[in-house]
Amino acid sequence: MYKVNLNAVTGNTTVAINQVHFDSRKVSLNDVFVAVKGTVVDGHDYIEQATNNGAIAIVCEKLPKSVVNGVTYIEVDDAQSALALIAANFYGNPSHDLKLVGITGTNGKTTISTLLYQLFKKAGYKVGLLSTVKILVDNKEFKATHTTPDSLTINSYLKMMADAGVEFCFMEVSSHGIHQKRTEGLEFAGGVFTNLSHDHLDYHSSFAEYRDVKKTFFDQLSKSAFAITNVDDKNGLVMLQNTKAEKFTYALKNYADYKAQILENQFDGLLLKIEGNEVWTKLIGNFNAYNLLAIYATARQLGLEQIDILRYLSELESVSGRFQYVVSPSKITAIVDYAHTPDALKNVLETINSIRTKNEELITVVGCGGDRDKTKRPVMANIASTLSSKVIFTSDNPRTEDPVLIIEDMEKGVSPENYKKTMSITDRKQAIKTACQLANSKDIILIAGKGHETYQEVNGKRTDFDDFKIVKELLNQLNK
Template structure:
């Protein structure tokens, strides 16, 4: 493929050399560069790709995409200066793979909570409806029935377009994709053509990355601002930011809600551990998922299904067949009738939603023991808030490690403890070792008690000092409860 063929829509400021050169591949990691490849110099938070231009050239790069020309240039190499290398990478990747997002119906889901559940269940629903479907999510990437490991909520532009192209090759009609604020801000979704977008909610998260909540909100909004006129934008207007997302979009504006009038409206009739009875736009449906937060998720899924052409009764039938996503309110009941719930809730809002759901269902005659931690090298401001929610809404809270990463886990716990009010001070204990925390909760639990293990959900590792260790909340709690049942 010629360089000039993949420069379409790239904002070029200057070119040194010829654009009539053949290129084999595109990379932003200089270590992967081979002969006749394009190297895109990205300015990251940890390293600057411009520092590796010389290395990329030595490995055979024939094209360098940069925002500043290096002091020394090779006459055998073409240098293209652009305003923003992240944005350039997105367009280069889309063009290199022949714009695969134009060839299927791509729906992006953004918001603080619910992205994974909505994207994964839409994938499940459309598969059940008989379609070949793709999924780009935090948990995994699916190309029809083939599963690949996911490393980011929203992958880099090259990865996105590579898998979208794989989906085209596999005959997929639809792809459902989580769209994170990081992904939007770093221009990973530039050059993609979306059929629709969904806004779930906005709450306290990622303020380690975004300097203010307003910027976090506006980055999310920019996704909807960029949707084309023939797309749809579906927004949760029970969230105070729901109408903001729709303000400037050219797409067809649609709303969903439980509390206010909306295009897609639901009422919770029954909420039990076995499922929800919902009235969706005047039609009743029993679903296997539970909790108010899942009622919102299911309503968004129903709205997308209808907008993509599935008949209303078929959509409701398919909703009733959906099964919960890994690490999202997954639960087991031991022989001694202790219920253990594993959930990904790692933000204040998500934790409050899960605890509210459990408290709505339980009789209050049993204990609710919550195990919770906060990730290291991430937003510190949510730590005291989450500890306060856990102690306020549980019989007993155990503060423990999540993924401490490069931080001292005991320091993280101390920052969480600062949020616990005097009235709840006797309701918590701190156990740094997560496995020991889970074991303690199981030992404290009596028949009919409920244990919530929050924060890691589907993750099967714990990251400590930059090293990932095998750790699966669900497997560990199963093992401990089985041992205690003997």
């Protein structure tokens, strides 16, 4: 049971409660309402609505001017932290009943967490997954809405997992989730750091703050946990500086506890040597070599045998929207990838270029999201136009921004020698269609940015949009 530090209490603390909420609209009779200050909305503005809806207790950082008789008011320093601890206690601290592993970093979180789920299922365990793409309670699937859900949602799913006999859960841990204290009150058996590159600077004030927020996840691990970090990333060792957890490293280039070497890198897979053993995997590219090594290291720390892990690695299938590809009848290869950061886009393009013979063209379709970090737009455009034969700039999820202006921000990053390579088509489906029309036999089309997403968000409205489904249909329609 976690203790929540209280500054003041008004009313009776022995009341029986029904549910805990931080959204006043969900509050009903005898519920607790936690007034959290969000990035857009302050829960303190909705305390009155919560009491009108039947809240029996209010947790807040500042008491309202008028209090309601019969309602208990609890004043705390940090409502976000209080919410996380209350959520853990309310659901019986379910993270203590299984082995929870958090994966954090800019790129690779979804792939590593999802493939660890696959691997441990193959090993015969009941497994849970909390990821950007989906939530899995052993074999039961639920829709994911955030990379790292809110504290109540996390604990409710962990409770479900514990009740179902799940032994291991693999969870993506985002910088937003760490900063907003969503992972407080959780007992992690281990943490994994993938890499750090330019992302979320619309939310964090600087790259240093983004890095330090990631680091706090490792700072909070217990001495009984393990911390695994990528030492080929210049921030890898920073993550381990203050952790109490047992430290382990992995790398392709530098000395590390877990070391791998790429022997072959082709469109149909990777041949790796991991700790002296060769293993063929269905995944592609240098970035996936890192992902597979992180998976291997995690599985070793969780007690699986080396020979079993290697066998399961060879059986793993790629994650939806992560270097997902289709080959048309005329041998055009179309690749869909979630690459939405400069580093991820560079990794994917360099992987494709390292495999292709250069006799074929690489046509990239890419956009940048609206209402997000604007500084990465010209950087991504520069990378795409430098590493591709042709580039089509288009819409991603414009959200509330004008897609034309987003594309104009991107175009500013194109070097003069690459101008002729580029064109701009605002409509994403038309951009994909144009790429298919331009492609000839053996050419490669990369559609970057949205990956697994099956929607496009414009002015607050989501419409069906699936890059992989669309490019597959267009290649068939065009008889390519």
